[in-house]
Every structure is written in C-alpha cells, then in structure tokens.
Amino acid sequence: MGDRNSQQRENQIGYVVGGGLKEGLRVRLTVDPQSVQEGGFVVIDTGEWQFYGLITDIQLGATDPRFADEKVEDRLPPAISQLLHGQTLYANLEVLPALMLKSGRPEELPSEDASPIPVKTIPPHHAPVLLASAGNIAEIFGSPNEEGNFVIGKTREQGHPVCINLKKFVQRSSGIFGATGTGKSFLTRIILAGLIDYNKTSLLVFDMHNEYGFDDTASDTGKSVKGLRTLFPGKVRVVELGSRPSQPGRNPDFHLEIAEKDIQPEDIELLTRELNLKETTPTTLHALVTSFGIHAWYRHFKAMKPGTTIEGEDGKRVPAPDSVEAWANEAGVNIMAAVALHDKMRKLFDKPYIVPQPAADSLGEIIRLLKQGMHVMLSFGSFDSDLDYLLVTNLITRRIRREWEEMTNQHRANKKTVPEPRPLTLVVEEAHKLLNREMASQTIFSTIAREMRKYFVTLLIVDQRPSQIYDEVMSQLGTRICGWLGDDSDIQAVLSGLAGRDALRGMLAHLQPTQEVLLLGWGISMPIPVRTLRYDEEFYRNIKGGSKFGDVDQINRELGFDL
C-alpha cells in the first residue's frame, strides 16, 4: 500500500477541478505543463474507481487576467514573482474520460467488475490525476505477455508498451490510414508480422507496390528492410502476377496466371473508368455470355477480328464470320457498341498474365495455401496499373468468397465432422480504388466488409485517402490505426462513428508526421496515440525470438501481482 501511495505521489500531475461526461474533465495541473502532452494517457484514482482518459487539450489560465498580462518579474524580486506565479498562473488539462474500472485486485472483484467499462460517471472534485504507469496501460490494452496481444508501439511520454488484441483485430475488418510518407507501409509490415506470428488467421496481401514479400530498401534511411518471406520463410509464400519474375534476384514461389475462363462480365464492368466503357457494355457482355457461355465468352470475343470482311455471294464485302460485326449481327447487338467494347478490351487481351490455359492452377494453389494456414503475398510485379490491380484483386476475391462461403456452409451443416474454415484476412492496399462510393457496389470488397465476417473473411484496408472510401464500408471497420492526415475530410472519415470525435480530431491533426499513430475503434479499448515500433533489427530479433517487447516483470509488479 505504501508503495502504491508513493508511486501515486510520483506520478500525480494534477487534480480534477470540473467538467463532465460530455465536455470532458478539467484538471488543474500541478507540474510543469511541458511535462505532459496532448494524447497523454491518464488515470484518475478516486479510491472506489479508476477512471482512464486521454489529455485532449492543455490550456494556460490565470486567477485574474492581469496576472498573465503583466510581467511582474520586472517589478518584483524573483522569489516573490515566482511565488506569485505559482498561485495565480496555472495550466489546466482537458481530459476525455473513456473507461472506468473498479479499484482493487482483479482476482478479488466480482467478475462483472473485473474489466474496464465505458465511463458512466465522473470522479469527484480534487480526485488526483496521474500519468498512467505500464501496469495501467496493461490493464486497459492488455499485457504484452498474454496470447494474442501484440505490442504495436509505446506511449509517447513514458514509453510504456501498448498492445493491440490481434484476435479482436481480425474479428472484424480493420483499417490502417495515413498520408503518404507517414510510414504506413512499415506499420503495415509490423502488423502483418504480428498476425503471421500470432498465426490464427491466414493473410492474402494484395501487394500492389511489391513492398511486403521481398526485402526492400527504406526510402528515408536507405537501409535494407526485411520482407515478410525473409522473416517467416516457412509461413509466407510470394506469388507474382505474370509468367516470369519482374526483377532479377526476386524469385517468387510461383507465378499467377489468370485463365480466360475465369473472367466474368462483372470483372469487365468493374473497369468502366479504366477502360472508358459506355452504358451499352452490360448489354453487349450479356449477349456474349448468352452466345458462348460464362466460361468461353472471353476467349471467343478475344478471338474475333473487328473489321474483317469477306466477299459475299453478291460480290459485296460483308463481315467475316470471325469478325465482331458478324457476331453482333447474329446476336442482335449494336455493331458499333460491340466493336467499341472489343477495341477497349484490347488492353485486357494484351495482358500476358491472362492466358487460355495457365501452366498450373495457381489461383487454386493460392486458395489451398490459405486454407492450410499459409500467408500469401501477391506481388503485382511490373503489372502495377490500376487496371491490373482492380481486375486481379476482384477476380481472386470473388473466388475466395465462393470458397469460404462453401466451407462455412458445409461446417454449419455438419459441425461435428467439418471444421470451421481457417479465418482469412485480405490486405488491400490503395483501398479507395476498390472501395470508393462508385466502385463499392460493383466490387466484392464492400460485401466482404459488411457480411463476410460470418464466413471468416475480413479485410485489412491500407489507404491514404480514407475520405474516398465509401462510408458504409468505413462504418464497418472495427479497428482503425491512423497516422498523420493532413486533409480535414480524411480526418473526419477516420473518426466517423466514434465517441469524442471533436476531441480526437485535434489529436489526429497533431500527430507527428512519422512513427506516431492513433489507435481507435471497436478493437481498441479506448483511443490512444502511440509511437510505433521501428521495423528494424530489434523488431526482427523480437518477433523471431517471441519476445513481446515489454518488461513483463515490471508490468506484473505494477498490476499488484506478487512475483
């Protein structure tokens, strides 16, 4: 008890002087205002309850404005002016209370009181306010020593480790946001490494910029960074789009080629913007499917030769039988529309990764690996245009959806003999390209975000423009990890649906441009800004050595457990 009291005295930074649940609490600071920061995690101990909150603002005040306006140092001796300032000038904190926990040892409390609950009352006047200890952080965000807790970073002021619960993180779709250059890719690598190490979900990473699988060089430091395949050689497979490696020395485990039979009309409609398709496209595609069947329409259409003619019986030139025009005439489709579509789809016909008969069933192999618990990094190699990305991600994801729905339905029909499907997380970079308001209804991803949790599939979207993502999808994101954002609309999008948005907005805007993120949402007990881990040698050592990055003994001591 004595230790606890002395620790309280050491950590105390002020006492409650006012406020409420809606506007937050006002705390009179008893230490130098420069020793606390916006976003600091504080604990208010009333003896009966511990309240946990975030510092959302720091304000200077004076008992009378004249004390602040006049520089009394020029008129009074230093000692007197110092005493005067001590009693008349002050700093107040605004604290956003988020959670409350019954005081006492967890094992001695009734089970309903042993976990933090959303704040429902407020501490009384003059309740002491303390900077959170590592034990307090562990009480709320989990101990680094517990299964499923992954240290994502440390508190900014005192460097206490902060965990995210990976089980919760993958239970619902999640998002990682941040403006370009804020370290999103490094943060994503760190989280993916954590998920691979945790090994409770398979990952399929649509690696548009070829960043995650292979070793790379950091653009800011010029240092080499390890790819996830290097870190987890037995668990990660790199698959590259196309039939040959795009870069020497980066040999994927296998290549992905798309069979022409797998391309469906909806894959083409999805590319309306990229191919500049007209409103007649769906009718033409429907006619193609009617003529040749769902698996053969693409092959037949590709084989057609627009504009070719032959001499007819009457000596006039007529469309050749293998021409687009001949098929359009026969199918009753507008010839101009069919020719235009064929012309626009030439971009696809020329893609070397779309082949009549792939050398292997690489798409099937990807799905097999994911079912087995492996993690797949799909590198787009040299095919890094939006067209490639949209087509391939949608096509693969549609197949995955079908497979996982089937597995789930089989499991539900016969729970005793058929196991649950292996949970799967699809990691989607540049998510706004697939999940913007216009595209969300056409791609499979919005369906996954809304419904596929029931089928054990969730999304991890990585993006720099969250405001461009359809708000219905944003509202489904359980955990949001957000780096610095410069645009107001992006900040607003990230905070949509969260309590205390106004207070959090300032915190988000004031994050450092790199290595600081705000953790938010359903999967995080309460919002907190953290300084993220560095993806460096120390991280490699820890993740390989199984260390959870925290001084467990210290945390246990602070939690009151005897060692």
Place this chain on the structure above:
Amino acid sequence: MIEIGRLLRGSAAGCVIGCWVSQVTTPQYGGLVRIPVAENYQVYGIIYDIQVEDDGLVRQLLSADVLDDAVITDNRLNRNVPVEISVLFAGYQEDGMIFHLLPPRPPLTLDAMFQCTDHEICTFSSAGNFGYFRHILRASDLPVGELLSSHLRLVDAAQRHQHNPIWIQKAVQELIILLRDDYGLLMSVLAALSDSHLILGEYRG
C-alpha cells in the same frame, strides 16, 4: 518582559495603549504585543499606529526663540498627555492554546501591554495557518501593505533566530492566496514586501 504601556481604551477588535515617551523607543510599527488579561488568558495584537498628541505646552515651546535641550527633554519626560499606541487584536492565548480569533473578552483599562519576545512571536505566528492575517487584511482603513511588510520583516527576523527561515515564504504564499482575487491590493502588498528587502529562498509550497 518589556512593558510598553497600559490600556487607555479598547473594543472587541483593538485597543489604544498609553505610554511615556521614554517607553516609545521599544515598540515598533507592525510589532507583535501581548496583553495579559487573566491567568492563562492573554490577548495578542499588532501595533498599527503610534500617535504623539500635542499637550498645549508644546505649542508654546515651539513659539519660543530659543529651545534648550533640557527643555525638550523635560517636555518629553514630563508630558501631561501620553503617547498613544493603537493595537489591532490578532488573537489570544487561553490555557496554553493559541487562537487566531478576536479575543472573547477585551482587556480592561490600565491592563499592561508587553512587547513579545522572539519565542512568543514564533509561537504565535507559527500556530495554525496564518489565520491572523485576515484581521490585518480586513482593516481597509489602514495602509495594509506597509503594515504587513513591517510585521513580516519583524517576524521573519524572530523566526530566523529560531532557525525557521522558510516561515517567510509560507507567509508570502498565504498572502498571495488570500489576496489573489484583489489584484490591486495584492500588488500593493507585494510592492511593500519588495521594499522591505525580505530574503525569500527557494521554498515551494
């Protein structure tokens, strides 16, 4: 025990003491005094005024061409009108306990007043939490800044003799707390304290 004089008149809040000029060299403006009233009961006060009234003869002497030193001395020692010392009650001691409250029974006429020793000053000023300051601050017709400055300087000297150098910091801090809602008065008091060259250390309250 240095007797200063005897009570001429009084009220619940203060009194006036009469004394001879020869006794006037001892009491100081802002000094702490005590008036024993009964066994185990004495009243403490702070000197806030010393008045030397003319006695009629002074006017005649001033109009004389030559004023001999012997005449001046005689006039001072054998005046008909005593020097009047005004005292603001600051508290009392009853059965050994110090109270920073107005005395329940004021002293009576001709009760003797004594200057407090360093020990008595320290005992009185260290009791409680500077409650007697409010009697001084309430006296709006007095030059509060001057009175406090003088009083604190005298008490600080006594406290330092008793090895308590931080008393003065605590006292100034308390004054700031009491006056922080009255900017004008506080700045006037602090200006007076600055002029008294009090030495304040690094105390943090």
